[in-house]
Amino acid sequence: MTPEELEQIAETERAAQSQFQQRVHVCVAAGCMSCHSQSVKDALDQEVGRRGTKESCRVKGVGCMGLCSEGPLVSTSTGVLYKQVAAGDAAEILDSLEGPAVARLVCRTDVPFFQRQQKIVLENSGVIDPDRIEDYIAAEGYTALIKALTEMAPREVVEQVTKSGLRGRGGAGYPTGLKWSTVAKSVGTQKYVICNADEGDPGAFMDRSVLESDPHRVLEGMLIAAYAVGASEGYIYVRAEYPLAIKRLRNAIRQAERAGLLGANICGTRFSLRLDVRLGAGAFVCGEETALIASVEGKRGTPRPRPPYPAMEGLFGQPTLINNVETYANIAPIIRKGGEWYAQIGTEKSKGTKVFALAGSVQNTGLVEVPMGISLREMVFEIGGGIPEGRKFKAVQTGGPSGGCLPESCLDMPVDYESLARAGSIMGSGGMIVMDQTSCMVDVAKYFMDFCMTESCGKCIPCRVGTYQMHRILTAISTMSATKQDMSMLEELCDLLKHTSLCGLGQSAPNPVVSTLRSFGEEYRAHIDDHKCPAGVCGQQENGEQG
């Protein structure tokens, strides 16, 4: 494929699309699919067929539109977004294309949830059909790859990524440009690129949504990365719990191969890349890069001590670039528009935008992409629309089981890597769970510890036995049977796990406990001294278990 051929495909597709005066987009990502958006799409298709308007009206399945809690979502070419659409609404929606909107289904888009977002990673989500490469190409898809291959040296690609200030979106925030240049400079007979799509944090679904809505974007990012570091083979490690994402990804790989954008001698250059999908078997620890690599190699998915880092000795002992889905999804626009453009967005040390999965006790739950540096208060009360039913905000949990709970006093803090770390939490992969007065922080800490305990691989002793002991103490606290001695033991274990565990899972497993102890210590004391759960959660649970 040459740049001219790509432009040809884009123009043909744009021309084909402009033939339709009327367009109806139905979300077919997992969120809306789970509330039957497929039947809505089928009904719309049928209705269009019945009316014989197939030539002028196009019904298209698109990726995630963000406001998952109001699904199934349908948007139209008249600029209206409809929420909670049912199959029976098809006729009314089609009528509305030439008349007034269907008032009872209209979802307002002039609210902060939509207005405050800035979409880079998700720019195509909800717009293009994830199953058609032509649609992606019409939206400037693969132009960044062609630009990199035909106009830039690998070194220049790395330079742009470094300039952009992009940092790893998997959670740790390691500078992407630095990682790329390390792999580029490493010596090996074969280099690899890996995409980490083993998203496992409870309540997080950013990567799933990107893969379901815009799979080609991730492939393009990986292609550019492989070109920059000199890799010719790559793997996408997806958890098997994401069947739709896997299906679309495999389809995208097939289409890209057929178009000559993936495989041998891409675009007539010497650059080749073979990509394969590998499925995770449900172990959370396989999101840790060395465990993930072991799993791809066909071994038991357990982490190993670093150094050597994968950039030097990774997959099969060769230099390996391993980035998260969202990191790769940021690459194409950076190459297209330049690193400087990207570096204008965000804060001094955290550049660009971040996708968050907003969940828990907020009005609007779903997927949002916001510029770095936005305050937590804006996230929860403006974008999230505040706490439902007049309840009171208590905490926001970021970073999943490795993160922490931030109290009200942290609400005006900007959301960036450093600020979150200073407050005792982490950016993490982008899960954000809002909690109100009805949540007990001991119960929350226990939940996450239970998660870490079950997901510990069992290789190192502090994590394997430590998480068990911590979970035991937290269970004792929540059943009002803990003593002061248990508390000091809990604090000792937090310290031990943080400093002696082998990998990130164990090292960060105490975070939910440490952060709740710090900000909500009085709740722990109420359980232990007064045998009371201030939120009224633990008492009920105890009765429930006994009953």
Add this chain to the structure above:
Amino acid sequence: MSLTAAVKTLRIDGRDLSGRQEETILDVARQHGIFIPRLCEMEGLSDVGACRLCLVEVKGQNRLLPACVTAVEEGMEVTTNSDRLQKYRRMILELLFTERNHVCAVCVSNGHCEMQMLAQGLDITHVHFPYRYPKVEVDASHDRFVIDHNRCILCTRCVRVCDEIEGAHTWDVLGRGIDAKVITDLNEPWGLSETCTSCGKCVHVCPTGALFEKGRSVAEMLKRRQFLPYLTLMREENE
């Protein structure tokens, strides 16, 4: 070993020492009689850095580093024993004692157990975490050997020696977290294993009384570990 091996000088516990660049802190410490506790590491086997007992402090590093897998570097200043390290080591050992059912008084390895010796060395007189008392199996189906999971600490020495030295890969680990356990073949009784060569290497590298020879009574299971470094050295020379 290349002919141009670079030599690094470093300081361990205030002593000026030197090591080849591919050597680890533990290698150099061992050569000079500096004892660093460990349970998963064993000379002659690959290192996994799993027991976390060999963590040491390195000046200028804000995290603790496992001595068994950390290569020596020029000018490194290593502390192998501090109050903080002692505390962590004690806690890790205590956690191990609570994990399964370690009853020294009735153990075949009483008096010859590496875990017991480390605990004694660290003056552990009691365990302040509550015990789990899990119900785990004993597999005595093999003609000559027994695996008592009550005493297993998941150091995976048996797994590594069987795979790397004997080449049989009879042992592996099943499950994860607190439920992990070592298994023979595809979790079949050891006696029915088709891959086991009954060489007994796993028994002799086992640091506790988890693997032992049949017919041994309390404190009678003496393990011979010296064969391993010798075996690997002879193999290297023959290559």
